[in-house]
Amino acid sequence: MNHEQSRSLYDRALSVMPGGVNSSVRATRPYPFFVDSGDGGHVVDADGNKYLDFVMGYGPLLLGHDLPKQVQSAIQQRASEGPMYGAPTEVEVELAEFVSRHVPSVEMTRFVNSGTEATVSAVRLARGYTGREKIVVMQCGYHGAQESTLVEGKGDDTSPSSPGIPSSFAEHTLTVPFNDKAAVHSVFEEHGDDIAAVLTEPILGNYGIVHPVEGFHETLRDVTEEHGALLIFDEVITGFRVGGLKCAQGKFDIDPDITTFGKIVGGGFPVGAIGGKAEIIEQFTPAGDVFQSGTFSGHPVTMAAGLETLRYAAEHDVYDHVNTLGEQLRAGLTDIVADQAPEYTVAGTDSMFKVLFTREGPDDQTGHCEAGCKQRPDCPRYEYCPKNGSDVKQTETERWERLFWPAMKEQGIFLTANQFESQFICNAHTEEDIEKALDAYKEAL
Template identity: 75%
Template sequence: MNHDRSRELYDRALSVLAGGVNSSVRATRPYPFVIERGDGAHVIDADGNRYLDYVMGYGPLLYGHDAPEQVQSAIQRHASQGPMYGGPTEIEVDHAEFVARHVPSVEMLRFVNSGTEATVSAVRLARAYTGRDTIVVMQGGYHGAQESTLVEAGDDPSHTRPSSPGIPESFAEHTIAVPFNNEAAIREVFEERGDEIAAVLTEPILANYGIVMPVDGYHETLRGLCDDHGSLLIFDEVITGFRVGGLQCAQGKFGVTPDLTTFGKIIGGGFPVGAIGGPAEIVEHFTPSGDVFQSGTFSGHPVTMAAGNEYLRYAAEHDVYDHVNDLGDRLRSGIRDICEDQAPEYTVVGTDSMFKTVFTREAPGAFENHCGGGCRQRESCERFETCPKTGADTAAAATERWERVFWQEMKEQGIWLTANQFESQFVSDAHTEADIEETLEAYKEAL
């Protein structure tokens, strides 16, 4: 492929954008290809190269790059009426009613502008509601670029430190990081400091760290500990929301109802968005009905609300989830078969319309009873002891092999995957069975 134009544009970007990009995950080696436009399940770069797209905007593009006609009409109608007003609109009420009607934990919402803003506000709300300061997060979990959760465990597991320069140690002092899926660790934390814990903040599935599924009963344990100690359970469904579990989200799929839920991605229909949802008793503590400050000029932006509302309504009225989940299962099962033959140490992960291959380093003793459509953390599986269960397990994979070799090979075959070992990949309603077969052939070649 010719990438001359992308290289030229990246060279210009390095002079005016930090690192040449506006999000660090876009800085691929040796330089990113610059996207000109989308077309269904594909993107076309500045040099005219066409790629089958599984990045899908890192999740929000449930329908690919050509939204259904009713979504496009709603966007155009609201955009033509004025970009924004600084006052309430009917469409934000409509959208909130739809989300509240379908998601088990939600009675009331506050719309914001990003997933980061949603988790920042949820943490503030939880601390104010409980009168406590300490937040528990999962090692390898991601909750946006906020000071309270950009932390990592130090040499002493009881001590948490900032994971980025620029964050005072005092922020990390109020956050405890525990390994995902480790029931003993979370029980120990609550035994020692349960009366200090405002909330446990977790993704239902670690979706920014190789797609790590919960072991059986883990979320029920979190729910029980929070109930016993008067803490809130917060599910960060920015990625899993309306991707996993359909309209009920991952909490519906797993049958565990959190106290608060954060949203993003699909609920904005491809436009910037975030939201915090939960029981009215808790969410009404936001100003102006309560004392917990939260505000934003662009919150509930009418074009975003219109796009998100029609996005979800279309999914409710058509068999979108059946289609994308079936394609996701076909893709994961196909990759699993290829790995069994060519790279038995690799682990295929994901659920519904999400997928990834983790370049784990240990092969199972046998493939009998192995999970066919993505790791399910089943104890009866031959791989159970070696499949990733924590963020550290994924970090210990052959991450350089993904970035330096595999991703590059797939790109040259016209398949665009997320550029590192950790970020989730997504199937859209625009993908076809032929696309899946093309992708599997590329996997055979690249692996």
């Protein structure tokens, strides 16, 4: 493939943007390709190279790059009526009503502009509602670029994971490993009266794809209720992708107090949202005292894109299509891995997938999960499959980034740029796309 134009653009970008990118995950070796346009389930770069796209904007593009007419028309109509107003519009009410009708735990919603803003606001809300300061997050979990969750360490021995964050922020953040029920009980036994909330993804989606073990979410729900803390589900990635319109909380039958959304709920435009029980969400200003505001919150173009995307998904069997393709892809990857790299782990559910370059596996593959790790105790891979972010961190991340990702790119397959970020299927993908991807995996592995 020729990448002369992308390299030229990267050289220009280095002069005016730090690292040549506006999001660190876009920095690939030796330099990123620059996208010129999207085409259904593909992207075309500045040099005219076409790639089968499984990045999908890091999750927002449930429908792909070619939007259906009803979605495109709604976006164009809103944009033609004026960029924004600094006043409420009917479409934001309609989107909030749609979310409340379909997500069991959500009675009220406050729209914001990004997943990071949603989790920042959710943490502030939990602290304001409970009058407590400490929060519990999962080790290696990611909840956006916010000071309260950019921490490292174990339990109450935490420190900021980035320069520029005062250590006092980390003092109020406690960590436990995902899927470690004993650690959850231990941290609440020691700090329960000071904990405002537990913040977790229902499935780790920014550190590999890791399913909850049986009973983990139930433990979180029980222990937070027992100690008067809130349970916050970060569904920025899984919301309206895993579990369909009921989201991952519906799939796992868990009722969190607060849910954060992003990505799909904005239909590909910048968005975030905080939803939950009315008595909690009403603590936001102006109804309550917890300050939250934003110039672009509830932007009419974003609201229209999100509403029509979700309506289209509900009316046109989108979830059946993408989930079927996801099952097909993960099943094919499982067969390839069993033959070529039996120590590797295929992960994912619904329209999410990933091959984790784990270093060990069982001798006998009989009876293992056939289309993505589900953390079944009776699976022969159970003791080898990653259970938390630390396990994923021990995989062959350098091999994935230095050898595997470039090999897939050269075959015209666009994957997320590291071992940790999830990959996604969209409604524009076809069975032929899945077969092409499987052939590429077979060659690259």
